[in-house]
Amino acid sequence: MGRFPWRLLLACLCGCLAIIVSPPKLPLAVSATEPPSASPATPRVVPPQELDSGFQPELGTYAYDVLLAGVQVGEAYVTIAKDDEYYQITVQAQTNRAINLVYNLRYLGQARVIKDPFTPVTAEIKERSGRRKKDVAIDFQNGSGVKTTSVVKKGRRKAEVAQQEYSPEAFGLDPFSAVCLIRRLEWEPGLAVEFHVFTGNRDYVMRFTCQEAVDLMVAGRKRQAWVIIPRRLDKAEGKRMRVFVSRDGNKEILKIVGHARVGDVTARLHDFQPAGRSGKGK
Numbered sequence: 653m654g655r656f657p658w659r660l661l662l663a664c665l666c667g668c669l670a671i672i673v674s675p676p677k678l679p680l681a682v683s684a685t686e687p688p689s690a691s692p693a694t695p696r697v698v699p700p701q702e703l704d705s706g707f708q709p710e711l712g713t714y715a716y717d718v719l720l721a722g723v724q725v726g727e728a729y730v731t732i733a734k735d736d737e738y739y740q741i742t743v744q745a746q747t748n749r750a751i752n753l754v755y756n757l758r759y760l761g762q763a764r765v766i767k768d769p770f771t772p773v774t775a776e777i778k779e780r781s782g783r784r785k786k787d788v789a790i791d792f793q794n795g796s797g798v799k800t801t802s803v804v805k806k807g808r809r810k811a812e813v814a815q816q817e818y819s820p821e822a823f824g825l826d827p828f829s830a831v832c833l834i835r836r837l838e839w840e841p842g843l844a845v846e847f848h849v850f851t852g853n854r855d856y857v858m859r860f861t862c863q864e865a866v867d868l869m870v871a872g873r874k875r876q877a878w879v880i881i882p883r884r885l886d887k888a889e890g891k892r893m894r895v896f897v898s899r900d901g902n903k904e905i906l907k908i909v910g911h912a913r914v915g916d917v918t919a920r921l922h923d924f925q926p927a928g929r930s931g932k933g934k
Contacts (some may be wrong), residue, residue, distance in 0.1 A: 673859050681694070691845055695844035695861045700823065700833055707903060711927035714905075718745070721915025725751045728759075728919060733927065738773070739765050741828055753877055757781045763828035770836065771795070775826035777852065781898045783807040788852030790826045798824060802852040824848035834895060835903040836858060839878045841865065846885070857885045865899060871922050 654841040711732050718726040728745035743761035763775040777788040789801045805811040818824070825833070830849045837845065844861040863879045877896040896907040908919040 695859075696842050697844045697846055697859070700837065700845040700847055708767075709835065710902065710924075713925045713927075714921060715923040715925070716919045717922050719916075719918045720912065720921065724748065726757070737767055739767055741765075741832075743828070753780070761828060763826060765829050770829075770833075772825050772829040775828055777827075790850055790852060792826075798850050800850055800852045814853060816850075816853070816855075818850060820850075822848050824850055824855070826850055830858065834880055834897055835905070839880070839897070859883050859885055860895075863894075866896070868896060868906065870920075875906055876900070 658838040692852045709732050711734055713729055713731040716730070716848075717729055718725050721883045726745060728743065731742045733742070741761075741763045743759070745757070745759040747755060758780040760778045760794045761776065764773040765771065766773060771789075772792050773793065775790040777786070777789075779786045779788075783806055784804045787803045791799045793799060800816045800818075802814045803811050804814075822849060827849055830847065833845065839844075839862040841862055841864055844858060844859055846859045849858050851858045859882075861881045861883070863881050865876065866879055867874055867876055869875070876899040878899055880895040880897055881892050882895065883892070893908070894909045895905065896909075898904040898906055904921065904924075906921050910917040
């Protein structure tokens, strides 16, 4: 089995549902208008600050099934909470019992973001896969720069520590707050945004492009969605990842589809628990 692309999938999943600012809850229904046409071949790139709608999410926990080639291999939960002028996101993911026999993964991510203006503060990732442990800390140092620390330990080997510092010249975010911009922005086919993403080891320039509007079934309901295409600009374009964002006031991440050598990897929304209710999922 090839290296399972959890980092790629979880970065999108975690960030997409993350911190953003929460408005009065709007109805799920949308007007029955014709979906816009697909995006033109050349996207119109706009700074993300110009498209920021100030959208705010409902607080609570989103539950996702994670599938590989159509077979469920794990589950993920993304919880959005509020603390004064901050939003706190907590992401938990794990492989299921059957997959644990060949690939055991436990993942915990946390991020803290100022609500207005949208500004990342810190992010932390704890990943456990087999005997490998990886901890990542990202500190945005009040806008004066970005400092990242990565600690990797395999079994009894000595831990490998790597630190990076970046200047604040360009608009940049951590993986969680980066992808969550998808929910803040006012999309239409052909629009694209670009920004830096700091992962703990690398600084990537990402572009997110709105490709088209589609209909899809989610938890037994027909939903209208935007199809958003993430792409690293420093890498030759291969098979595309697709993020489906609901075309309604909630702007929920309905589904994410990526690719691995052994088949498509899908994160599929199946439940949402508003804050104040106990348990994960129904």
